[in-house]
Amino acid sequence: MPDAADTRVDWPRFKLVTYSAPTGIPHGWDAELLAKGAPDGLVCEAQDTLTLLQDPGSGPLVCFGTAGRSEHLCLDPRTKHAVHILYGDFRPHQIQPEVVGPAHLVGSSLDQFTAMVCAATGRFPFDSDLTAEAHEDEEARDERRFNEWAQRC
Amino acid sequence: MGPAVLELGETLDRIDPAALAVTGGFWQSFVADMGMGNYATKYFLREPDG
Numbered sequence: 001m002p003d004a005a006d007t008r009v010d011w012p013r014f015k016l017v018t019y020s021a022p023t024g025i026p027h028g029w030d031a032e033l034l035a036k037g038a039p040d041g042l043v044c045e046a047q048d049t050l051t052l053l054q055d056p057g058s059g060p061l062v063c064f065g066t067a068g069r070s071e072h073l074c075l076d077p078r079t080k081h082a083v084h085i086l087y088g089d090f091r092p093h094q095i096q097p098e099v100v101g102p103a104h105l106v107g108s109s110l111d112q113f114t115a116m117v118c119a120a121t122g123r124f125p126f127d128s129d130l131t132a133e134a135h136e137d138e139e140a141r142d143e144r145r146f147n148e149w150a151q152r153c
Numbered sequence: 154m155g156p157a158v159l160e161l162g163e164t165l166d167r168i169d170p171a172a173l174a175v176t177g178g179f180w181q182s183f184v185a186d187m188g189m190g191n192y193a194t195k196y197f198l199r200e201p202d203g
Contacts, residue, residue: 010197042192043183067179082172084179105172106179112169116180119164125194126157126187 014039014121014153016114017046017064025052029062029077032110038064039114041121044073055085058103074103075110082107118153158188 107113
């Protein structure tokens with residue numbers, strides 16, 4: 001099993017990317033991200049700067065990360081939820097990018113989303129199971145796993 | 154991949170059950186992709202030097 005010392009592997013790492021004011025985001029909608037930073041890891045690449053996106057369905061979103069070419073991860077300043085939204089040029093000869101489909105919940109809060117990105121990144125590699133005690137019951141195993149996650153994140 | 158999928162799914166569910174419960178959503182897709190081997194270590198290997 002490879003480990004973090006294996007230099008052959010481009011090891012995914014978790015970090016928080018921080019931002020400095022002013023960001024250009026109005027109404028203090030950037031306050032939480034300025035205070036806490038954005039998660040950067042296996043499933044979320046934090047942006048260098050915060051951007052404001054107008055979603056016709058849910059209103060203004062403060063976007064802090066991407067999960068692919070047109071997949072944006074944003075904070076909804078009204079609900080404080082972290083959401084995933086598709087924004088890009090999906091049609092031939094399209095000049096202006098657009099939002100496609102609704103925003104989907106990815107975190108009930110920024111803190112929870114950050115914790116999930118950290119847990120996913122910290123669990124890599126997925127090719128083998130963690131060593132478990134043979135006599136461990138299910139409840140003890142769950143507790144151990146959660147404690148392992150809590151120590152990493 | 155099986156045990157890792159179950160383990161991470163349980164951990165994510167413990168952190169934020171509402172986010173994991175979105176059908177076909179971001180986290181369910183990630184866990185499914187992981188289960189299919191799309192995040193296998195072999196895809197994270199560095200290009201050999203030279």
